[in-house]
Amino acid sequence: MTPSLKGKNIAILATDGFEESELFEPKKALDDAGAKTTVISLKEGEIKGWAKTDWGKSIKVDLTVEKARPDDYDGLLLPGGVMNPDKLRKESKAVEFTKKFADSGKPIAAICHGPQLLIETGMVKGRRMTSYPSVKTDLKNAGATWEDKEVITDNGLVTSRKPEDIPAFNRKMIEEFAEGRHIQRPGIDASI
Template sequence: MTDTLSGKRVAFLATDGYEDSELTSPWQAVTDAGATAVLVSPASGSIEGKNGHEQPVDLASDAADAADFDALVLPGGVVNADHLRMDEASVAFAKAFFAQHKPVGAICHAAWTLIEGDVVRGRTLTSYPSLTTDLRNAGATWVDEEVVVDEGFVTSRTPDDLPAFNAKLIEEFAEGKHAKQTA
């Protein structure tokens, strides 16, 4: 355990149907680095991943304020991302991190929520390959790489990329705000 992220609060934005490892692995990484992780969701009580992991919800999306956090992680999962992109409060919450120049990590299908928030235009990122056309149509440059960092915006493709994703999350979150991380 290190204290690289000591004193930092990291929001995780997810709902039912998230990819279990894409929530649990980054959660463990940031808490092991000393951060406090907080689950934000449009659901109440707890949420369930596609493989059965349950995670208690700490804060409702419509009550969450990006100003109260240092960074954001968006786990993937088709159902999770599809539901989040249809929830105005969740999209606004995610978009606010970009407006406040705070680091954001998104893996797999999570980029759908960010497309909805119109924060990928002009950015270079990766995702699950089926989002390639969606991202390009939204103005992003999509690349097929294990992990991509673009001014505090960390993206990866699948659970296979979690070791690299987690390492870059810790690095970017420790650096803090990035002037070119914008909405």
């Protein structure tokens, strides 16, 4: 039975070039579980997805990262795609937004190339993670223990490798978002 996310507000941070299936399918799973999802990006309007080999569907941006407040959300979803996290990790506002989730112990779910943004926050050191294989060395160099598994959960952090892992990713993401804040890690400020 899928845990209920009724009353939970989930931020989805993405920009142009997100992998279409890695935003739309987890978003649908979150919505179906009762969460209120908010698409947050670098700009207003719409952002365009990438569908494997070409541009795909667009999605409406609900809020810019400049206006979004991490305190308003219970969890963070980071879709992958090659372009999406590469653009986000160069934007200090996107890095700061993500870091506040990590520092507060709120659950984060990142798939494919999504963990690249987490590297910029400094939160991957000492964590068990997975990702798309081309991100493996980056994660290891940042201090993560990388494993080739469809989904890994480490104290509120959920990571997966690729679109084929989405069913397992969605199950674990919903489970961790239902559990809420994880404050067992040293250095986490639970008051945020």
